[in-house]
Structures are given as structure tokens and as C-alpha cells.
Amino acid sequence: MNAIKEAFKTVSDLWSLMVGLKVTGKYFLEPQRTVRYPWKALDNTDTYKGHLELVGGVKDPFKPRCISCGMCALACPSNCLTVVKRKAPKPTPEEEKAMAEAKANGEKVKDKTPKDPEQFIYDYTLCSLCGTCMENCPAGALKFSKNIYMAGYSRNDFLFDLVVKLRESEASAEQEPAAPAAESSEA
Amino acid sequence: MPAEFIRILIGLVAVAASVGLIGLVMVWVERKVAGHVQRRPGPYEVGPNGLLQPLADALKLVGKQLFMPDGADPILFWLAPVLSFLPVLLLFLPLPLGDGLFTMDVNLGLLLILAFSGLSVLSLLLGGWASNNKYGLLGAARAVAQSVAYEIPLLLSVLAVAFVSGSLDLATMVKEQGTWPWNWNIMTQPLAFLIYIVSALGETNRAPFDLPEAESELTAGFHTEYSGMGFGLFFLAEYANMVVVCSVATVLFLGGWHGPVLPGPVWFVLKVSLLMLLLVFFRWTYPRVRFDQLLNINWKWLLPLSVANLLFTAFFVKLAQYTIVR
């Protein structure tokens, strides 16, 4: 009796195989989910965290907001940032005389070094995209780019000077004011 | 005598050409079906809709370095793929594509096919064992056990159909069936059809019975160490075996070249293609059966069922003989 029950159970189990075939058959006829990149654009690139970029000032977009405090370099877990401060400019003879006078009077001499960095060296091969630098910048000078097309042939391609990159990107943005920010490529 | 000879020669050339073509087409079909079942396009770059992809694959395989692992037996290692491919050409000869369209008029056509398809076991064994690779050895051992086991229900189910038709000649078997589906042998022998399909899956090492080449357990089973054309020959032989098995199923159960309006060969090709599509779907739907369960299915289910089927068929055929004569 038990054997017959077992036999019937097996036959009814085999029906599950037909159900499986039905599911795959249904999906065989449904549209595909693949996005044929790069001929079709991706739709989830707005929120992507790409490599770091400096933010330009409001009045002068070529000059970064960075004040060369070095907080980002300290905060970075991977030691991928190096901020090179600018040297104080060589004072003109009038300025020197004014500075000497102020020193003789006991007044403080104002530091005339520009705040923005000379170089902002960023090693993208070490960066872990954690965002600690961006959150701890007192000037709000760092942001993540949305560049999903970052590619290069050698490791040195990923050693950036972000000040130079800011200048280049602002220059190219000025040249094509109508170019949209989206990166969908139409090949 | 010369006419027979020319016929066989033409047939052989046609078979050789078609086996190559079948391999290419099947590779494309399999990858496209796999893609669409998984909701992705499959190959679409090379050629329109990926039609030239199998050609690119074939070129790649031909161009690869032929590599033999250290410690492998050279004769047996290179014999295995050749041995898997050679008998396949022979298996196509007795198949009737249309009325009178067969290469060889053998009145033991079925026996010929069954006998020579058994040679493929030897090639699997040699391939796995001669590789000097533990994975290959395991794969070969499994393949031998599986193939030997599944021969028997295959034979018995086919024998039942031979009882019904009264001969082992494939051309006669097709002639006995009628034009319409209710005249085909599947109506009188449905159980034999199911047993045949399952045994065919076991014989050709197709999913869900593809343990000898179980990718996720044994890397690649018996063909782990083969690259380039060695692998290509195994691959081609597997697809050709699949076609043979589907053709025999069509001839025995689905009425061969019979069909309403279109000419015979068209129906034959259509039916074989449908069965092949079914087998491809099976591969992408079901997980793999475990090895001891595979053998259990065979010895505990298929064998008794096919014996019972055979006995019933013999009984009813004799009964029909007596009642019709009377």
C-alpha cells in the first residue's frame, strides 16, 4: 500500500518539472533586461560616486574653494591626498617697507599668501571612495564626480592634480555651454 | 553495385557536411535560447544577431595550441576525441529523411544505431583516464556508469516499438505510421516515448544528467584537460549525438517524415528541431541530478517500467494477431 502511495507521490512530483518549464518558457518570450551598453545609456549614473573633484568658487570657478588646511589629507584612511600650499609671494619694496613699519609698531603683519593650493595631488588608485575627506572639509571644496568613464592605460593615468583638472574642466565647460551634463553617448 | 556505392558516398558527404552545420547551428541555438530564458540577448555582436558567433568560436578552437598534460598517455589522450566523433557519422546513415530518402537500406538499422552509439562510452572513459587528472578520472568513472546504465531502458523502450511495427528497419517503421498525429506511434506507446527521452538525456550526458561534465563540482569532468580542437571534437560529438537521438525519436514515435501538406524532409527536420529545442530547454531549467539518484532513477524506475511496457506490448501484439486472424 505504502509503495503505491509513494509511486503516486512521485508522479505528482514530476508535475513540478512541467511547472518549471512553464516559468522558463514564459521568460523566454518576455523582453530582455540587458542594457546594451555602450550603445544604450545607463540610467543609474546620477548617484554614482566617482573620483574626487575640487569645487570652484562662486565668483571665480577656476579657483578652488580649498583653503589648504590639510584636514582631508589627515582624515583619509588610505593616504591618497597631498596638499601643496602656496608660498608667500615675494613682497615688492613698498610692501617690504610697510611690513617693516608695521613690525616696528608691534602690529601684526597680514599674511598675503593665497589660500588656495598650488597642487592637490590625488592618487585614485589608493582612494576607497569613503567620503571622509569630503565630509570633513571646512570649506566644502571637495565633491565626487559622476564620471563613470574613467579609464587609463597605466597607473600614472590615475595620479591626478585636481587643481589642473578643475581648470581643464571649467575651460571645457565654458567652451560648450550647451553641452548637457549627462553622459549618454550616442555612437 | 556501383549505384549503392555512389549512394553511400553521396550520403556520407552529405552527413559529414550536415554534422558540421548542425554543430554550428546548435551552438547558436543553445546560446540564444539560454540568453532569452535568462532575459538577456545571448550573442549579438558578431554578425547580425550573433549568427557568426559559432564560426568565430570554431576559428578560435582551431587556432588554439594543442596541449597535453605532463604524464598523460599520448596515444589514448588524442584517440579519445577522435573516437567520440567517428561513430557519429555512421549513425546518420540509416535515418530516413523522406520516402525512400535514406543512405543505407539496412534491415537492422535500429540495431546499427544502438550498437555504434555505445562506442561513445569508450571515448569518455579514455579521455578522462588518459588525462592524468583526478577530476578527469572521476568524470570518466561517472560517465561510464551512467552510459552503461541508461543503455538498457533505451533498448527496451525501442524494442517495444519494434514489436508494434514488426521490424527493425527504420524505413519500414516510418511507413507503418500514418500522416496525422493520432496515427503515430506515440499514441500507442506513450510510456515508451517518455522512457526513451529520459534515457536519451542520460546517454548523451545532457542536463539534468550532465554529471560527467558537472561544471560546478568537477571543473569540467572528463574533458578538463582538453583545449582547442580536442574539446571542439567532444563538443561536436555531443551535439551530433543529440541530433541522432532526436532523429531516432522522431522516426520511432513521431511519424518520421509523415505530415499533412509539406514534403517529407521538411516535416522531419521540423520535428527533430522541436525535440532538440525541448532538450535545450531542459538544460536551462533544471538543476543537476545527483549521481546516485541518477542511477536510482534508472535501475528502480526506468528499467521495471520499460520491462513492464515491453511485456504489455508483446501481449497486446499477440492478442491483436489472434483477433485479426480470427
Next chain:
Amino acid sequence: MTRNANMEHLAGDFYTNNFAKTAKEGSLILNLGPQHPSTHGVLRVIVEMDGEYVMRAEPVLGYLHRMHEKMAEVKTAAQFIPNMGRVDYGHALAWNWAFVGAAEKLAGIEVPERAEYVRTITCECNRIASHLLWWGAYLLDLGAFTPIMYAFDDREKLLDILQVPTGSRLTYSYFRIGGVAQDLNEDCLGRIRKFIPWMRSRLPMYKDLVSDNIILRKRIEGVGVIEPDLCRSFGATGPVARGSGINYDVRRAEPYSIYPKIDFEVPTSELMDARGRYDVRMIEIEQSLRIIEQCLELMPEGDVLVKGAPKPSWKVPKGETYFAVEGGRGKIGVYLASDGGKNLYRTKLRAPGYCNLSLFAEVSRGTILADAVAILGSLDLIIPEIDR
């Protein structure tokens, strides 16, 4: 192929030779991995086989050891968070949570309520993604090639959802000490609300295609029976323990964050085999969806980062603490010891996969190789967290 008894002929490495010293005559020694198609990571298991049967198995670890605990000794607390996202790529947010939870517990920092809800929602989303990955990969091990594609279709949606607040798709470093880095905006919340009914509609299809399939059932039923006592003696947690009937979930046993307010079930299974573990994980996906729904309703407005959150130069106050969370694989624990200095003095990461893997050697004795692979898949191992 029975030359294994003669050791000089084998060019095995240290582990294989050591293993082979106690091997029986005429048995086959096989290396599963470290490169293996049953992708779990870089795991090597040396098995001694008698024909098709596994007589003995021994995992060899360390192929993926990246010295996270050593890195913690040279980093400050805030700098260590990206590391935690990379320990386990399956459930990175749970590891994030364990670490920031430990630091907050030690320093007595109170996290704003909205941040707790955001943490719960994103962590449960990540749990669903982790279970989907497990499901797809497990079926790939067993030979079914399509369910992984369907699972990854759903997983893509989750990854897009989680990219909105965190910016990453896999290795998140989203949590901060004192909250989270960014709030969930309306776009993200809308996407989550659309995702929940979509996922619920997919679960019956998974059941039809896979869970009820007779071939799969025969593969995983009765395979890898783990007695509850064995689980306890090895310290297994998570779905492995719950699949053997032990009702232990860190969210209920040692509640943290807002879990006491959420109503959800902890699934257990009385079948102690791979089928039980499978069922537990599938039910957990449904329960995670429930948790996310409730969190979306209960979430208050407010900040997501506490005022005066620690800066990178923040020093962890002196002391030691242990904090555990429920990850996709089990109980994730972080033990922090600090001597008040700039860097963390000692960080010990308790990975659930380590204890789960130790079960494998016991359970796979006497099984067929195919069953051993099925057991390995059902334990849901991710090797980076085992080797850390």
C-alpha cells in the same frame, strides 16, 4: 591513480602532504579549490575520497587574508569604516553597523532616531541582496543556470536603490560614528516603496521554479543534517543554526537599535538539513520586506548625524566593549579595545562564516562529493569575511 601512498612522487604542498600522512591506502586526495567554479571566494578544501565518497575534509584558510585587524591598529576609528565595508561584500552594511555600534557604545554616543531607522532600512535591503546572491550562487552550484539571472535582476534594483544614499553598489562605507553619512531622499524612499511589492510578486515565481522542483528537493533534502548540539559546540549562528532548530537571532536575543519596536518573525526549521537552511533564508527575505515596510511608516523626521559627530581626529575613550549585530550569515561581532590613544588599540572582528565553515569538516564525512558541494553552498560562506 593510487600512487598517493608513495609521498615522494606527489608534488603536493605542505598542507596536502600533511593531510596525506594520515590518509588510508588507496584513497584519492583531491583539492577543491582554491580556484573552483563553485564560487564562494578563494577557499581550498582538501578531501580524501574513497571512490565517490568523502571520507575526510579539511579546509585550508588564509588565501584571502588581508590583515584588516592589523590595519585597525594603525587607523583612527573614523578612518576604519571603509575597511568594514570590504570585509564581507555580501552584507557590508551589517559590518559597518557592528563597528560603529561598538564605537558608539564605548563612547556613549546617542544616535538620532531617524538615523536608526535609516540604518535599519538600508541594512535590511542589504540582507535581501545578500540572500538573493546566496540563492543564485547555490543554484549555480547545483547545476541550474537560470535562477541566478532572475535573482540578479532583483538584486540590480536593490543595488540601484542603495546607490542613491551611499554612492556605491557593493562595498558600502555609509555609516558614520553617530549616524549615517547622508539622508534617504524622496527618490530613494519612492524606489523602496515600489520595490517591496515587486519583490513580493517574485517570491512565488522562485517557489515555482526552484523550491518546489523535485530535482532540487531530492538534492537538498536529507543532505547535511546538523544536530543542534553540533551547532552549539562550533558556535554556528544565523540561518545555519536556525535551520537546525535553535531559535537564536541577535535582533531578538540582544536587541539593538529600534528592533524591539518592529514586529517580525524569526524563522526556524525543524528539518536540520540543507532544506531547512534554504527555507529559513527564503522566509527571511519575506520578513526583511516586512521590517522595511514598518520602518518606512514609523520613520520620524530629523537629523541623520548627531550634532558634534566625531571628527577624523576623534579619539575613542579608554575602555573595551563588544557589540554584535545579526548579519546575513550569522552573528557579526566587533570587539574594540582602546587605550585612549589616536589609533584603536585592538579590533577583533568575529566573522560568522568562520564558525559555520568549521561545521563542514564534521558534516561532510561519508557523503558523496555532490552532497559535499551542496552542504558547502547551504552554509552560505563568503570567504573574505572568514579570512578577513
